[in-house]
Amino acid sequence: MTQSKASAQAAHPLTLIPGPVEFTDEVLAAMATPSQSHVSPQFVEVFGDALALLRQLFFNTDKRAQTFAIAGAGTLGWDFVASNLIEPGEDALVLHTGYFADSLADCIATYGGKPTQLKAPIGDIVMLDAIETALKEKTFKVVTITHVDTSTGVLSDIKSIAALVRAVSPETLVIVDGVCSVGVEEIRFDDWDLDLVLTAPQKAIGVPAGLSIFIASGRALDVFRARKAPPTSYYASFAKWLPIMQNYEAKKPSYFSTPPVQNIHALLASLKQILAVPLADRFAAHARMSDRIKSTIASYGLKQVAVREGYQANGMTAVYLPDGVALPDLLPRIASRGIVLAGGLHREIATKYFRIGHMGVSVTDEDREDFDKALAAIKDSLAEAGYTV
Amino acid sequence: MTQSKASAQAAHPLTLIPGPVEFTDEVLAAMATPSQSHVSPQFVEVFGDALALLRQLFFNTDKRAQTFAIAGAGTLGWDFVASNLIEPGEDALVLHTGYFADSLADCIATYGGKPTQLKAPIGDIVMLDAIETALKEKTFKVVTITHVDTSTGVLSDIKSIAALVRAVSPETLVIVDGVCSVGVEEIRFDDWDLDLVLTAPQKAIGVPAGLSIFIASGRALDVFRARKAPPTSYYASFAKWLPIMQNYEAKKPSYFSTPPVQNIHALLASLKQILAVPLADRFAAHARMSDRIKSTIASYGLKQVAVREGYQANGMTAVYLPDGVALPDLLPRIASRGIVLAGGLHREIATKYFRIGHMGVSVTDEDREDFDKALAAIKDSLAEAGYTV
Numbered sequence: 069m070t071q072s073k074a075s076a077q078a079a080h081p082l083t084l085i086p087g088p089v090e091f092t093d094e095v096l097a098a099m100a101t102p103s104q105s106h107v108s109p110q111f112v113e114v115f116g117d118a119l120a121l122l123r124q125l126f127f128n129t130d131k132r133a134q135t136f137a138i139a140g141a142g143t144l145g146w147d148f149v150a151s152n153l154i155e156p157g158e159d160a161l162v163l164h165t166g167y168f169a170d171s172l173a174d175c176i177a178t179y180g181g182k183p184t185q186l187k188a189p190i191g192d193i194v195m196l197d198a199i200e201t202a203l204k205e206k207t208f209k210v211v212t213i214t215h216v217d218t219s220t221g222v223l224s225d226i227k228s229i230a231a232l233v234r235a236v237s238p239e240t241l242v243i244v245d246g247v248c249s250v251g252v253e254e255i256r257f258d259d260w261d262l263d264l265v266l267t268a269p270q271k272a273i274g275v276p277a278g279l280s281i282f283i284a285s286g287r288a289l290d291v292f293r294a295r296k297a298p299p300t301s302y303y304a305s306f307a308k309w310l311p312i313m314q315n316y317e318a319k320k321p322s323y324f325s326t327p328p329v330q331n332i333h334a335l336l337a338s339l340k341q342i343l344a345v346p347l348a349d350r351f352a353a354h355a356r357m358s359d360r361i362k363s364t365i366a367s368y369g370l371k372q373v374a375v376r377e378g379y380q381a382n383g384m385t386a387v388y389l390p391d392g393v394a395l396p397d398l399l400p401r402i403a404s405r406g407i408v409l410a411g412g413l414h415r416e417i418a419t420k421y422f423r424i425g426h427m428g429v430s431v432t433d434e435d436r437e438d439f440d441k442a443l444a445a446i447k448d449s450l451a452e453a454g455y456t457v
Numbered sequence: 458m459t460q461s462k463a464s465a466q467a468a469h470p471l472t473l474i475p476g477p478v479e480f481t482d483e484v485l486a487a488m489a490t491p492s493q494s495h496v497s498p499q500f501v502e503v504f505g506d507a508l509a510l511l512r513q514l515f516f517n518t519d520k521r522a523q524t525f526a527i528a529g530a531g532t533l534g535w536d537f538v539a540s541n542l543i544e545p546g547e548d549a550l551v552l553h554t555g556y557f558a559d560s561l562a563d564c565i566a567t568y569g570g571k572p573t574q575l576k577a578p579i580g581d582i583v584m585l586d587a588i589e590t591a592l593k594e595k596t597f598k599v600v601t602i603t604h605v606d607t608s609t610g611v612l613s614d615i616k617s618i619a620a621l622v623r624a625v626s627p628e629t630l631v632i633v634d635g636v637c638s639v640g641v642e643e644i645r646f647d648d649w650d651l652d653l654v655l656t657a658p659q660k661a662i663g664v665p666a667g668l669s670i671f672i673a674s675g676r677a678l679d680v681f682r683a684r685k686a687p688p689t690s691y692y693a694s695f696a697k698w699l700p701i702m703q704n705y706e707a708k709k710p711s712y713f714s715t716p717p718v719q720n721i722h723a724l725l726a727s728l729k730q731i732l733a734v735p736l737a738d739r740f741a742a743h744a745r746m747s748d749r750i751k752s753t754i755a756s757y758g759l760k761q762v763a764v765r766e767g768y769q770a771n772g773m774t775a776v777y778l779p780d781g782v783a784l785p786d787l788l789p790r791i792a793s794r795g796i797v798l799a800g801g802l803h804r805e806i807a808t809k810y811f812r813i814g815h816m817g818v819s820v821t822d823e824d825r826e827d828f829d830k831a832l833a834a835i836k837d838s839l840a841e842a843g844y845t846v
Contacts, residue, residue, distance in 0.1 A: 077491040078491060080491040080492070080493070081493075081497075083492040083493060083494050083497075085494055087715065088492050088493070088494065088495065088715065088718060089492060090491075090492045091491070091492050096489040096490075096491065097489060099488040099489050099719055100485040100486065100488050100489040101485075102466040102467060102469040102479075102480070102485065103469070103472040103477050103478060103479045103480050103665075104469070104470075104472060104477070105472050105474055105477065105797050105799070106477065106666070107799075108470075108472075108797060139528065139529050139530045139533075139666065139667050139668075140528050140529050140530075140533070140692065141528045141529075141692070141714040141715055141716075141717070142714065142715065143691075143692055143713070143714035143715075144528075144529070144692045144714075146691060146692070147690065147691050147692045147693075150691065174691065175691040175692075178687065178688070178689070178690065178691040178694070179689075179691070268715065270715060276492075276717065276718060276719040276720075277495070277528065277715045277716065277717045277718060277719075278528050278667045278717030278719070278720055279528075298567065299567070300567070300568075300689070301536065301567065301690060301693075302532075302535060302536050302539065302563065302564040302567040302568070303529065303530070303532055303533045303535070303536045303564075303692075303693065304536075304690075304692065305567070323802075324532070325530040325531065325532035325533075326476065326477065326530055326531065326657065326659060326666045327530075327666065328530070328665065328666045328667030328720075329477060329665060329666060330488055330665040330666075330667070331665075331667055331717075331720075408494050408497060410494070410496075413712075
């Protein structure tokens with residue numbers, strides 16, 4: 069691990085939610101980079117390197133694909149999908165494993181696409197046979213998968229779903245919402261034949277919020293180029309941004325809209341730290357921490373929202389409250405011990421569970437002992453709230 | 458002045474372009490704020506305060522108006538206008554004083570609006586009688602004005618234009634692109650009866666790029682509420698963001714898309730510095746520096762792109778190159794002296810001029826002597842390039 073063992077940061081509550089996560093000192097220092105022109109050779113080098121290193125996070129070597137990093141948020145990635153890869157009236161199959169599929173369907177409809185949701189029961193995945201049946205019923209322009217739904221902690225098997233889509237409906241684009249998965253779950257973009265994976269920086273990439281990050285395949289870009297009509301968004305248009313990203317990666321300055329210089333410096337700083345260790349080791353470290361947290365939670369007699377073994381996220385855990393303990397009984401007690409966890413988000417069960425994020429430096433730098441502290445705080449707070457572990 | 462006199466920042470080239478500008482140490486320190494949950498009481502306080510202080514920058518006290526600060530860029534503000542305040546098929550009158558009006562017209566057309574451009578000759582303003590004639594020809598849903606076009610340095614008289622619009626076409630919304638003006642030019646949002654002013658942080662607000670900032674009037678929000686159809690953007694939707702901004706300003710956590718926590722901390726830090734001094738003093742300091750730069754440039758025998766006295770920006774100067782000196786002869790020589798200036802941007806004259814930004818701490822903290830250095834660097838570099846001042 070190249071990450072600093074002793075943090076230079078001011079004492080602060082540990083943010084152990086499913087994003088934003090704790091950041092390394094080097095990433096925060098990069099956020100404070102003095103002013104730099106967005107077209108200066110110094111910044112062009114940094115932006116180009118960040119776009120190139122992003123490819124490694126996706127195991128991408130096919131240069132027909134392109135990485136993007138744009139001022140915005142994870143949510144903005146949906147606008148890119150809906151306004152560039154789907155034309156008005158075209159169908160989208162939205163696999164639903166929680167809150168975020170509802171929002172994505174809403175986004176697709178905003179730009180004139182026709183979303184069809186295929187819903188799993190709360191805490192479960194959408195079954196492959198149901199997806200196959202749906203794909204045979206009509207032609208979908210895209211299939212969208214929430215890799216990890218941050219509202220439930222359900223992990224979808226994007227490799228198998230992508231293979232199924234390619235077999236049954238070869239022209240359909242496979243879109244992955246990787247907001248809570250990129251950097252913690254394996255994503256082999258080229259090998260698994262994916263078309264677009266979007267994410268945000270403040271989760272397992274370990275960079276403050278403020279960017280929309282994604283990679284689009286050559287196939288996706290060809291579909292964009294073959295559009296009958298121009299993109300239906302201005303700021304979220306591939307027509308505007310694709311040449312900009314290509315130019316920066318080729319180390320040439322280019323202008324459409326001023327990039328967030330400091331956030332891009334922070335992105336490069338974090339990618340260098342992440343890629344200094346084999347990604348397989350990083351994923352394994354997160355899997356081990358996830359197993360430890362999930363088994364400890366189970367030993368407290370608590371149940372996960374994500375019910376199916378093997379389909380539980382490695383970067384977060386959603387935990388049902390025990391009977392008789394409400395969120396306001398628990399989270400403030402945990403907070404008083406210096407640990408910030410998150411409440412529920414899924415509309416139907418929001419008050420019934422809480423969420424722990426375990427991504428980034430809190431996982432990879434074991435000397436921080438963040439989760440020793442967090443698990444102890446949960447146990448003690450449950451006891452204080454009247455639940456005996 | 459409350460700004461620090463001695464910078465703690467690493468030695469770096471001075472960025473004196475029309476954004477990004479130099480930042481204060483306090484703003485950069487805020488960019489490095491350790492991780493914080495976006496719904497924590499600590500962050501809710503910071504975000505709410507920033508939204509409230511933003512009102513002061515616009516002399517706004519009418520609470521029917523709302524300030525917004527959203528992860529993105531100045532450009533994204535146009536998407537908010539085009540997708541919330543104009544419905545498909547409706548007309549927009551775009552006053553053109555440079556590059557940015559073309560882009561704004563493109564944005565309006567993307568969402569189905571019908572832009573009519575009223576073009577000034579390069580370097581000049583659009584005349585009031587031409588605007589009056591246009592307003593009488595058809596009903597426009599909005600009139601857009603680029604307060605300062607960053608490609609030319611032309612300053613438009615938004616107060617007079619707004620008064621004219623209100624007299625001739627009272628229902629028409631007055632939209633101001635204040636990207637290169639907010640924080641340096643006076644903007645009395647309530648008194649001048651404006652409807653939306655959008656800006657970006659990396660200019661006279663003195664915060665790194667990464668935000669779309671704007672204020673919308675009660676009238677504009679009522680027009681939005683009366684839409685026949687929903688907004689045509691998802692991420693840039695008032696329907697999504699208005700309740701979020703209202704909640705944060707009321708110090709209540711709220712979620713649509715994760716806000717850029719560190720950028721918002723930096724925004725608050727800068728607004729506190731800016732508002733520690735009367736705004737009239739700040740505007741006067743910028744006007745004095747602008748006069749000094751413009752008169753020095755004239756004493757070198759160089760001409761401004763913005764030709765009309767009284768309609769020249771106070772935060773930037775666009776300067777035609779002398780005969781026989783090309784941009785590659787000049788800017789690298791200035792850069793070798795530690796000063797970063799910008800090339801041209803207006804498509805028709807891009808290679809014929811350069812631009813100086815004079816906004817923010819480089820202006821207000823005279824002890825920095827940034828423009829003593831810059832003006833000397835320009836003079837010496839011109840001589841080196843064979844032009845005798």
